[in-house]
Amino acid sequence: KLNQEQLTQLVNEVIDVHAKEVSYLGSSPLVMPEKEWTGEQRKEFQARRRTIWRARQSLEYKMSAYTELADEFVRRIYAEAEQRFPDEAQTVALAATGSYARREMIQVSDIEGRIVVSDPDKIPQARQFIYYALQGIFGQEWQPVKVDEVVKMKGDDKELEVATRLLEMRYIAGNGKVFAARKQKFQEQLDREYKDFALVYIRSWNVHYQ
Secondary structure, X not given: OXXXXXXXXXXXXXXXXXXXXXXXXXXXXXXXXOXXXXXXXXXXXXXXXXXXXXXXXXXXXXXXXXXXXHXXXXXXXXXXXXXXXXXXXXXXXEEEOHHHHOOOOOOOOOXXXXXXXXOOOOOOHHHHHHHHHHHHHHOOXXXXXXXXXXXXXXXXXXXXXXXXXXXXXXXXXXXXXXXXXXXXXXXXXXXXHOHHHHHHHHHHHHHHXX
């Protein structure tokens, strides 16, 4: 059970995250994909997901196929946003996190990711469209994050988990330079604040994924 101080801290963290999401997504009127478009995409995605997991194939094959399927739909969402809002879409990159980034998703895994934003002051039509399309098709909220956003680390045992998830981010769609800039900024933060950990982990990460 949480004591009053822990509960208050948790509530404040939720409020901060929500406020950040709203500020990066912009205010009303919101730009949302049409229900018919989202419904069609969700129906196709779910049908193809069922086919993958019912197939008589190895787990490794299914995880790889499921990752490729999710990537296809993330790219499809971005392409639709780019067609509708070409200028602003170029300020956005979409990146996978967690087991999705590592290509290790199973059938019940969350399809997690981030919307990386280089210019939060631009009219956020593409960001809004992407955010609500991802939510409608995958049932997941991908939080927007600025390229130069500083990650607050509290010095507890969750520090490594936070750093690991952000370092493992995998580019899927959008402006590749925006994605690369975000990873570089976070690496620089780790180098400043946790240099020994950053150097050791980044080397092991590069060896593992090259």
